Amino acid sequence: MPLTPAPDTLPTNISAAILNLLLPHHRTTGHARASAEAFPHQLRQISDFVREGAPIVFTLPGFPCKSPNPAKVLGHLPDMGERLSLTFLNALCAEIERIHPPGARMVICSDGHIFGDLIGVPDEHIDAYADELRVLISGLGLERLSVFDLRDVLGDLPHDAKRSHVHEAYAPALESLRAEIGTDDHTLALYRGITRFLVEDTADYPGTRSALQRQCRQRAYGVIQRSRAWGDLIADHHPHSVRLSIHPQPIGAPKFGIRLLDAPDVWTTPWHSAALHRADGSWTLMSRTRAAQQGRLVLRDGRPSHFTQGRAA
Numbered sequence: 001m002p003l004t005p006a007p008d009t010l011p012t013n014i015s016a017a018i019l020n021l022l023l024p025h026h027r028t029t030g031h032a033r034a035s036a037e038a039f040p041h042q043l044r045q046i047s048d049f050v051r052e053g054a055p056i057v058f059t060l061p062g063f064p065c066k067s068p069n070p071a072k073v074l075g076h077l078p079d080m081g082e083r084l085s086l087t088f089l090n091a092l093c094a095e096i097e098r099i100h101p102p103g104a105r106m107v108i109c110s111d112g113h114i115f116g117d118l119i120g121v122p123d124e125h126i127d128a129y130a131d132e133l134r135v136l137i138s139g140l141g142l143e144r145l146s147v148f149d150l151r152d153v154l155g156d157l158p159h160d161a162k163r164s165h166v167h168e169a170y171a172p173a174l175e176s177l178r179a180e181i182g183t184d185d186h187t188l189a190l191y192r193g194i195t196r197f198l199v200e201d202t203a204d205y206p207g208t209r210s211a212l213q214r215q216c217r218q219r220a221y222g223v224i225q226r227s228r229a230w231g232d233l234i235a236d237h238h239p240h241s242v243r244l245s246i247h248p249q250p251i252g253a254p255k256f257g258i259r260l261l262d263a264p265d266v267w268t269t270p271w272h273s274a275a276l277h278r279a280d281g282s283w284t285l286m287s288r289t290r291a292a293q294q295g296r297l298v299l300r301d302g303r304p305s306h307f308t309q310g311r312a313a
Contacts, residue, residue, distance in 0.1 A: 029186065057105055062108070062246040065129045068120050088260060111230050186253075198220060199212060199216045264285075
């Protein structure tokens with residue numbers, strides 16, 4: 001007679017099955033594939049939802065705004081890159097529902113206003129981007145997704161006041177962050193990656209390349225401080241959620257890195273690039289300049305959407 005699994009093992013088994021759905025999309029700093037058991041933090045969090053028979057809540061900081069560099073993106077509003085990414089995230093939640101009937105939902109924690117002054121993007125562009133994300137989610141029927149931003153926390157306060165409030169309440173001290181970058185390889189890689197993006201995102205800088213790099217290194221500290229602050233604020237407002245990240249994360253880290261679309265490296269995101277529809281039907285992300293060399297521009301609702309190598313849009 002087959003043995004019936006003990007009640008305490010059922011949440012763990014279901015949680016491992018759910019995590020196995022995420023693992024093919026894991027964005028990590030390593031090269032080896034890991035099993036679900038290598039992620040005890042996420043297994044424990046998911047098991048809590050399973051045990052309660054509740055929908056699993058994922059929080060994903062990201063989708064801030066488009067890069068201000070016109071050589072990288074098609075404009076300041078979401079385009080096919082965001083459309084495909086949001087559809088993927090909703091489909092992932094739908095897959096989880098087959099294993100865990102209460103399902104899952106994804107909270108997109110749009111963090112553009114947190115960094116707006118550091119990355120040179122106007123606040124009105126950030127508002128327009130987040131508003132369009134909501135329009136896309138509604139128009140595409142992505143019922144398992146929602147958007148959370150600073151307006152949900154601090155209402156109509158001036159944007160600078162919002163940033164100041166979050167920084168003062170949550171950001172780590174600059175001295176401790178500098179020390180961490182000097183001793184922790186993962187934080188150092190994050191610092192270097194953000195510095196590189198800040199340099200690449202800066203268009204028409206009037207000074208020398210070395211001066212720009214010095215300035216971006218300083219701004220990178222602020223971006224990491226604000227990122228940490230935003231993460232802690234999210235934890236306060238969504239205390240039991242499973243935290244995802246668009247940045248590469250080590251295996252077993254408290255945050256689970258997730259890849260949204262195919263890209264040439266682990267740092268490329270839809271908001272730093274344009275989408276290219278390859279002739280074989282697959283999609284990838286690259287700079288607008290490169291994509292324009294490989295395909296033709298496709299408009300959607302009168303706006304630039306993506307590039308395609310085939311005849312069909």
